[in-house]
Amino acid sequence: DGGITQSPKYLxxxxxxxxxxxxxxNLNHDAMYWYRQDPGQGLRLIYYSQIVNDFQKGDIAxxxxxxxxxxxxxxxxxxxxxxxxxxxxxxxxxIDGGSPLHFGxxxxxxxx
Amino acid sequence: xxxxxxxxxQVNVAEGNPLTxxxxxxxxxxxxxxxxxxxxxxxxxFLLKYITGDNLVKGSYGFExxxxxxxxxxxxKKPSALVSDSALYFCAAQAGTAxxxxxxxxxxxxx
Numbered sequence: 711d712g713g714i715t716q717s718p719k720y721l722x723x724x725x726x727x728x729x730x731x732x733x734x735x736n737l738n739h740d741a742m743y744w745y746r747q748d749p750g751q752g753l754r755l756i757y758y759s760q761i762v763n764d765f766q767k768g769d770i771a772x773x774x775x776x777x778x779x780x781x782x783x784x785x786x787x788x789x790x791x792x793x794x795x796x797x798x799x800x801x802x803x804x805i806d807g808g809s810p811l812h813f814g815x816x817x818x819x820x821x822x
Numbered sequence: 823x824x825x826x827x828x829x830x831x832q833v834n835v836a837e838g839n840p841l842t843x844x845x846x847x848x849x850x851x852x853x854x855x856x857x858x859x860x861x862x863x864x865x866x867x868f869l870l871k872y873i874t875g876d877n878l879v880k881g882s883y884g885f886e887x888x889x890x891x892x893x894x895x896x897x898x899k900k901p902s903a904l905v906s907d908s909a910l911y912f913c914a915a916q917a918g919t920a921x922x923x924x925x926x927x928x929x930x931x932x933x
Contacts, residue, residue, distance in 0.1 A: 752925035813865030
């Protein structure tokens with residue numbers, strides 16, 4: 711079945727450590743996105759990529775970095791510069807910018 | 823700033839009754855509008871989308887949404903609620919190359 715796989719489901723890190731969240735899709739979608747979800751705040755866009763080797767900052771990119779070396783993969787690194795990294799992170803993809811998003815099941819990151 | 827508002831944090835309805843989850847948007851142009859549903863600890867699932875044309879859009883699981891351009895609203899509706907509809911619902915609008923999401927409305931359907 712085609713879909714988006716995010717791993718791991720739960721991730722625990724100590725403050726000051728960088729951590730990378732994995733996102734892989736086999737839908738052959740060009741566009742991929744990272745959102746952060748906090749209770750009562752909806753989804754906020756971190757980064758998005760419309761094509762391989764290109765990506766754009768979203769509304770809350772500070773303290774995060776991404777790469778898009780392959781069409782199927784869009785990993786997100788949460789750096790030590792991110793002041794409040796504990797959150798639920800969702801990866802999504804779409805055929806193009808106006809099509810519905812397909813979401814992964816998320817990674818819950820806890821930093822202590 | 824462009825935004826999507828969901829004025830109700832929670833909507834409670836009895837099983838079998840009609841439900842409405844409200845959404846208004848402030849986005850320039852004629853944006854595409856979406857509804858998504860999220861079950862606990864899962865990603866979002868697409869329910870329906872409005873692009874243009876008929877103001878009543880039909881989607882998955884018996885849901886529909888009513889678009890009103892003058893009120894810039896896109897309310898989600900279902901004629902008869904099920905307990906299994908209980909979940910978190912998000913409205914979203916296309917602004918440029920990415921979606922703007924509302925903060926979500928928790929729908930609770932009681933038996």
